[in-house]
Amino acid sequence: MLLLGLGLLITSCSQKTITSSSAEAISTATTDSATVNTTAFEVPVEYYTLDNGLKVVLSPDHTAPVVTVAVYYNIGFRIEPKDRTGFAHLFEHMMFQGSENLGKMEFIQLVQKNGGILNGSTRFDFTNYFEIVPAHKLETMLWAEADRMKGLNITQDNLTNQQGVVKNEVKVNVLNQPYGGFPWLDMPQYANKNWYNAHNFYGDLKDLDAANLEDVQSFFKTYYSPNNAALVVVGDFDPAQAKEWVQQYFADIPSAALPEKVDLSEPRQEKEQRFTKDDKLANKPALAFAYHMPERNTPAYYAMGLLDQILLQGKDSRLYQALVQERGYTGSVNGGINAYLGNMFNYNGPMLWMGDLVYDKDVAADSIINVLDQEIAKLQQKGVSQEQLDLAMVKMRSSLYDQVSQLYGFGRADLLATFALFDDNPSRINQLEEEFRKVTPELMQETIRQYLRPTNRTILLINPQAQI
Incomplete structure (x- = not known):
């Protein structure tokens, strides 16, 4: 099942997770400090960067014949434009509206028809997209993620449609809910002083209405470039083959000039x-x-x-x-x-x-x-x-x-x-x-x-x- 949007993910960091603890590791951990140190858990990590700046992380795990492909962009609601609150979240929705070779909603259909699940979310400092599919569909997912990193089908119809979807999300999850936005949306606005940390990152309705095609195109070119992203592959795959596919599909995507980092610092609080x-x-x-x-x-x-x-x-x-x-x-x-x-x-x-x-x-x-x-x-x-x-x-x-x-x-x-x-x-x-x-x-x-x-x-x- 596809779960899109910030509001559908606020209750947990797990994005509809199925959690399972490592029973063996936990059972060996006791309050005796001498035994706590006896078990170490090591995640395999291979890390490199393409010439265009894309960070690539490969982590094989042959426990089950599935793979997870995740693309994280270094843009969250914390640093969205000051007169476009909620824009980072709105743009997350735009990423499912079609790209060069995949029409509107075809990305979703591609994953689901191959027995997979997918999601996207907007957080403080990143926007992420991931797919979990049978292991033999890894190449297909890498191709699809590269296709939309190259360019989106940004049209007025798509923008207008998603503005309506996000505005409805705000109404359902915040405005028309008891304790809506409490405390996950409210508290940062009260506790912080720096606008970047303290604004309504779900989006004011007037700001969502004000977004235009030029805003969307500029945002995509600026923040959805390979040198502002990390690609991670986890699961049952051959790292050498995965490297070939990553090079084939992502290496030719041009990098972009990134803006200077904004000042996110908060003053020391001295009064309750x-x-x-x-x-x-x-x-x-x-x-x-x-x-x-x-x-x-x-x-x-x-x-x-x-x-x-x-x-x-x-x-x-x-x-x-x-x-x-x-x-x-x-x-x-x-x-x-x-x-x-x-x-x-x-x-x-x-x-x-x-x-x-x-x-x-x-x-x-x-x-x-x-x-x-x-x-x-x-x-x-x-x-x-x-x-x-x-x-x-x-x-x-x-x-x-x-x-x-x-x-x-x-x-x-x-x-x-x-x-x-x-x-x-x-x-x-x-x-x-x-x-x-x-x-x-x-x-x-x-x-x-x-x-x-x-x-x-x-x-x-x-x-x-x-x-x-």
């Missing part, structure tokens, strides 16, 4: 922010909290990944236990790093650690915030023991293996593509465990002090307006 949003369709109050993250790939970034496991991930997490099990304020607590639109690895700019919950009307919002403060203060005052750190590492390791094994190789392709785009190093996928293991109890405490302080926090409250 609180906002309330009325929701005419909601019948219960909701609360979201967000803290600005440490810079990606720093020691504190990895420490925050483990703090996320301790505080927010799973039913053993501090916040689930305190808010659900002990006090019964809510039935669940959700969130994470880059929550709702990916994972802690597949972004490339300022980010939030965020959590949210819907709660009973007789519960005061300050009671929830006090619990949050208390749980963070316990970790700060008592410290994070090595035993707690080891348990967080087990959870992180399990989560990472889930990510790598998602959807017949797509999870692996996602990490490889983003590490190629953002770090020029897809082999980082094999270095993540080592980076997390460098985190010490002392670093955890310092990270709490620097980043989980109330003055680094934004609170967003939903005021329900629906009549029950």
Whole structure:
């Protein structure tokens, strides 16, 4: 089944994933730090760049006779034009409207008639497209992806049609939904100050209407060039043969002059922010909290990944236990790093650690915030023991293996593509465990002090307006 569009992917980083953990690896991981280090998981990675700048990652896996082909373009909604909010997402839809050799919707039919599935999505820092097909159809998929990278069939009819589709998506998923856009769309707009991180990336309806053919053509020529993309092949294939096909179909696509990178930096937040949003369709109050993250790939970034496991991930997490099990304020607590639109690895700019919950009307919002403060203060005052750190590492390791094994190789392709785009190093996928293991109890405490302080926090409250 084809799932197109940002709004259909917001609830999970997995894009309708079928997750499976590596049982053997997880079973060997215990809270005993001596045994946690005994099992290593190695993803095969072959990485090279074509003369036109296209980054290519090959990762064979002969477990099943399927292949995943993923093309990631280094353009997300974060850096779309200022007077064209939602344009990156609109353009994602345009990529299915036809190319030189494939008419409108024929790309989709090509995949489905060959027994495959496909998808596309728009995220903070990339737009991605992928197909999962029987292994013997690899060449066909490489040809098809190259065909639309060469050029789209950009017509006024196609543009008008997709403007209507995206506007309807906004109405269905945000404007006419209780808690629509909460908190995945709302919170960045409240917590951030830089327009690039803080605008309505789903798109204002007037901006979507204002897009014209010249905008679309310019956007395609600028951002959908091979030197702004990564191609990843994962699955049951011969690397030598795949290289030949990649060279044959992609090497002649011309590169483009890329614009200078925009400044995405956020000022240091020194005062807590609180906002309330009325929701005419909601019948219960909701609360979201967000803290600005440490810079990606720093020691504190990895420490925050483990703090996320301790505080927010799973039913053993501090916040689930305190808010659900002990006090019964809510039935669940959700969130994470880059929550709702990916994972802690597949972004490339300022980010939030965020959590949210819907709660009973007789519960005061300050009671929830006090619990949050208390749980963070316990970790700060008592410290994070090595035993707690080891348990967080087990959870992180399990989560990472889930990510790598998602959807017949797509999870692996996602990490490889983003590490190629953002770090020029897809082999980082094999270095993540080592980076997390460098985190010490002392670093955890310092990270709490620097980043989980109330003055680094934004609170967003939903005021329900629906009549029950």
